[in-house]
Amino acid sequence: MRLSCCVLCAADSDESEDDDDAEQEEAEEDPYQLPIGHEVTLQGHERAVSCLDIEHSGNRLVSGSLDYTLRIFDFNGTKSDLRSFRELTPSDGHPVLAVSWSPSGEAFMCVTGSAQPRFYDRDGKLLGECARGDMYIRDMKNTKGHITACSGGCWHPIDRHTAVTSSEDGTVRIWDANHILQKTVVRPSTPSASRVGVTTCAYNSDGKLLAAGMMDGTLQVWGVGGKFGTSAAVGIVLPPSAQMVEKQGWSYVSRPNQIMRKAHEAQSEISSLAFSQDDRLLASRSTDGSLKLWDLRAFKSPLAAWHDLPTNYATTNVTFSPDERLLLTGTGAVGPAAAAAGGSGGAVVFVDVRELREVRRVGMPSSVAAVLWHARLNQIFAGVGECQGS
Numbered sequence: 001m002r003l004s005c006c007v008l009c010a011a012d013s014d015e016s017e018d019d020d021d022a023e024q025e026e027a028e029e030d031p032y033q034l035p036i037g038h039e040v041t042l043q044g045h046e047r048a049v050s051c052l053d054i055e056h057s058g059n060r061l062v063s064g065s066l067d068y069t070l071r072i073f074d075f076n077g078t079k080s081d082l083r084s085f086r087e088l089t090p091s092d093g094h095p096v097l098a099v100s101w102s103p104s105g106e107a108f109m110c111v112t113g114s115a116q117p118r119f120y121d122r123d124g125k126l127l128g129e130c131a132r133g134d135m136y137i138r139d140m141k142n143t144k145g146h147i148t149a150c151s152g153g154c155w156h157p158i159d160r161h162t163a164v165t166s167s168e169d170g171t172v173r174i175w176d177a178n179h180i181l182q183k184t185v186v187r188p189s190t191p192s193a194s195r196v197g198v199t200t201c202a203y204n205s206d207g208k209l210l211a212a213g214m215m216d217g218t219l220q221v222w223g224v225g226g227k228f229g230t231s232a233a234v235g236i237v238l239p240p241s242a243q244m245v246e247k248q249g250w251s252y253v254s255r256p257n258q259i260m261r262k263a264h265e266a267q268s269e270i271s272s273l274a275f276s277q278d279d280r281l282l283a284s285r286s287t288d289g290s291l292k293l294w295d296l297r298a299f300k301s302p303l304a305a306w307h308d309l310p311t312n313y314a315t316t317n318v319t320f321s322p323d324e325r326l327l328l329t330g331t332g333a334v335g336p337a338a339a340a341a342g343g344s345g346g347a348v349v350f351v352d353v354r355e356l357r358e359v360r361r362v363g364m365p366s367s368v369a370a371v372l373w374h375a376r377l378n379q380i381f382a383g384v385g386e387c388q389g390s
Helices: 016-028 337-340
Strands: 002-007 038-045 049-054 060-065 070-074 086-088 096-099 107-110 118-121 126-129 150-155 161-168 172-176 181-186 198-203 208-212 221-222 251-253 258-260 270-275 282-285 291-295 304-306 319-320 328-333 347-352 357-363 368-374 380-387
Touching: 038 060, 038 070, 049 096, 049 380, 060 096, 060 107, 107 150, 107 161, 118 304, 150 368, 161 198, 172 208, 198 270, 208 270, 221 282, 270 319, 270 357, 282 319, 291 328, 291 347, 319 368, 328 380
Parallel strands: 049 368, 096 150, 150 198, 181 251
Antiparallel strands: 002 038, 002 380, 049 060, 060 070, 070 086, 096 107, 107 118, 118 126, 150 161, 161 172, 172 181, 198 208, 208 221, 221 258, 270 282, 282 291, 291 304, 319 328, 328 347, 347 357, 368 380
């Protein structure tokens, strides 16, 4: 079996007049003008496509999978077989959980289940690997990298030298992507001294806000614009010989600007977060089967919540449409009951942000783990699981 990335496209402009008339009638019925007239399948992965991203120009796509590999597609040079031109195994034995292009499109970051995210150039050449922290240091602000498995990450939307990652070690870390060094350690606030894993993180449109989802169902938001944080070296008691301490050139942040406890069910991973362009709305997706929309100006309860959205994967994302009229997320048939009901596949779900209601489900051949609507291409990309008969 081969796993695939399905591409939903608008209809071609050279269709027959009858088809044009039919499309015009359909467009009148569809006020959202969804580009779902045609479907193309990009095959290659052996297991579920867990994440994907497309550079700003729309020329290259990178996809990650639970088969431990990532693939790079060049749409300008793709042949008729629609195969990728490069296949990589970033960390053998660890699934690929997140991929993200830099704003310039010259490089991308790959986050796997290991503790060390990697950076590649646009052709797949390794640029460097993040340092691994010392697991014997109890205070996470004093380690130079993650000490346990990473869970997500993304590139700064504007600064091509900055990226962020999250981890089960209970921290979010901001990296200098140019020198591949840690810049800031963000340790979320917890109700007790115990460590709580961070399951996802996301920047807003200008990179001045940073949000994270916690394993206990908490959402936290920090203001990270300009200078922020304090030196992680402050308060360290030096040993007799100063040479025994590695220089700590990074900063440290803990207290969030906004926090929402019990935003989702505890022990159900918050799999994705997405800000609106005006920074007023925050969408959160969770493996508890829900999608919630929050107003950051009144961060006390969700504006709306949708619960009939089962998912098989802890990387299932949520994203806004280019005009921000819609929210998109993937779903899938889960368990024998769903299969008995005829749910052999998943769907891409569309939610109207203004009317706060679900407006469409587009069926997919399998559970959908990743979805993206590229503004320049006006195409919807969905990373799916096992495609029967492919």
